[in-house]
Amino acid sequence: MSTVADPQPSQPVELDAPGSAPMVQAKVGWRGPIVYGVVSLISLVVFGLLTPGSDRTRFMVSSSRDLVDIAPFAVPSRLTAVLVSVLALGLTAWITRETLARRKVAVWVPVLFGFLVLVAFLVWVMAGNDNALPLTVLLTGALTLSVPLIFGSLAGLLCERSGIINIAIEGQLLAGAFLAVVVASLTGNPYTGLIAAPIAGAIVGLGLVLFAVRYRVDQIIVGVVLNVLVIGVTNYLFSTVLTQNPQSFNSPPRLPTLPIPFLSQIPVVGPVLFNHSLVVYLMYVAVAVLQVMVFRSRWGLRMRAVGEHPKAADTVGIPVNLTRIKNTVLGGAVAGLGGAALVAAGLAFTKELTAGRGYIALAAMILGRWSPKGALAAALLFGFADSLRQVLGNLGSPVPSQFLAMLPYLATIFAVAGLVGRVRAPAAEGIPYVK
Template identity: 65%
Template sequence: MSAATVTSPAPASGRPTATGNRPLKPISWKAPIGYGVVGLISLVLFGLVPPTGRTSTFTVSTPSDFFQIDPITVPSKTTAIVLSLVALALAAVSFLAARSRRKVGAWLPALFGVAVILAFLTWADAGKASPLPLTGLLQGSLFLAVPLVFGALAGLLCERSGIVNVAIEGQLLAGAFLAAVVASITHSAYAGLVAAPIAGALVALLLVLFSIRYVVNQIIVGVVLNVLVVGVTSYLFSTVLKVDSATFNSPPKLPTLSVPLLSQIPVIGPVLFRQTALVYIMYVVVVVLQILVFKSRWGLRLRSVGEHPKAADTVGIKVNLTRMKATVLGGGVAGLGGAFFTVAAGLAFGKEMTGGKGFIALAAMILGRWNPTGALAAALLFGFSDNLQVVLGIIGTPIPSQIMLMTPYVVTIFAVAGLVGRVRAPAAEGIPYEK
């Protein structure tokens, strides 16, 4: 048999064999081990440890739904054990798939996450006088994910073109500031919504100026811009907004817009179709960017300058101009996300009110593999963890409040750490291009 023929399949030990002249990739056991460990922790903590009560109650209906669904009451310990066993079964499926080098779709981590989260919620709500509102939890999670989605999309646009945008935090803060000021002066939340992306684009122009024109290290420029925006907005807040808050810092709130009929579907309706205009804009931006980045000529050029700028230049693509346009567009998208903190949430502007959401957005971008829909899913995960600590704090939970406040950041760390070595950034990311 010649050397080009297919050799025997991979043994159970996981050692790679060759197909033709190409060796098979080593088996990665990271995902099956991770699923197994989390499943065992879920079984021990939420199933075997005695809960504070015998039953858990969940509500799923809202008063304006087409029909009402009675609160769901389940035995706490039994339900948590069953859900944890389901998670362990999914871990076994992941093990078998890794052993045979088969890829599993997104359904497996999604189902695994749902099983573990439901087991945790069942344990946390055991014996509580107030039922846990599942629909409200999901609705708030989507709303809190909005700035993360816009920030992740901004980073995606920039890094797909080869520019590292660490200044997302500053762009969000600038958008929140200008949205609050313009909305307060005009008494229109929608005017603030229009002004927010302008602030983000201006910060992005500074990033372009220093990283492309003067070839300064992009990460350093991003960090400096974050500090600059914090300083400028804090100074203006102290000298202008705080002095005359009635004129400059009393923005009206975006109204909640309910889509007729769709918003009355139980669970799905309140979550997806009973939101503010900013959430609906987010839907559109995610879909449009998914199509533009991967299905259009513009997207092909964008990705080419981020992967191999020299080759793109040889076919006539203006590399630095493409990077500039993508970075400014990304800054505008991030600025739009900044409007969440003021006009969408109905809050006055405050110093450093973004609270590090720009850096979590960067993590969502990486976890989403520089893909709009992936970034959306990752941002929803972080938004859910952020809202979870609020909801559990309201109903009362045996978990200390300090640990609950850590939840969004711990989830961010574990989610990104779990994908180290499995994602690849654009090849020319952060590398200046000079002819």
């Protein structure tokens, strides 16, 4: 009897011998080429061919502090949009060829495709506008707005890699923002608020893991209940204590900007990356440290073992439930720091300040495939959508304001539905461990 060997993905279907079954090939997935093709055609027709040929789009990339002054420049709107859309169509053809050959598409392909379509959209949306699109402001806003999402996604990663589903990121962000505002207002020092915020997030994380580990309650239900609880408590305290005495409890000072010498003066890159408050630099450190610790350290190996196979981890002496408790509390503290980032600009606390950012952070964690650098990239995508909404709203655009307000949430839905594909969460996620 003949045996059927596993073929290489690019090999054609062959027969082992007359009368034997054909070797199995991987099924061709057409979703990617179809999505890329539809988007590139929309870009070509709507952003390119329907744009008036006489319109021009102006861009501004330099600021007054830069070492080198780059003057604003203009490009022909229709020609530019058509060219980048044609490049996107060519990339779609290449993706289709790779799909037919059953070869995996490299990570840079969707990044380049998204960049091309984005350029076409920006050229179209600012065509004929007297204002120049400030690219530095747009990118700086994208990074600033993504910081709470990055901290929130890192918090979810720490919890879920150890087996605890953290739906309570929204509540942890909100609790961190509330305590940061109150403590900073009382002390007159923004750094005390930055220290207090992780404590609030850790308390919410402790409540989550207490019910999840000690009482084995469904973790999704506990997370939702904690979100509702934190929203209710902060709304009540805002309506009573903070509203009655806003000068004492709801007037936080702004975290000072700490520009890095020389680096902050590099055109575009400097203002975007090196001219921020301490909380942004803490985000850089957190992503880098966790990327190394999760995948290159004994601590990370033990954490991932607990999330994948807790019985095997327990067999070799790893305390499963204690590891989950520590990681969930740590994750809550990281999310609380993200809450402090929401009010770092000296913003007063308002009801439901987070506005669903905890759930967007959860989507960023999934889109990033439970990896710190992946979560960073996904959160930057959502932050860019939010920054684009604000910039276009200020400059004026043909896109209705209601649609602009939906941009961050639409980006979340399309990213999770269309870009994630098949992902595998940690195997023991959400399953209580009993010896």
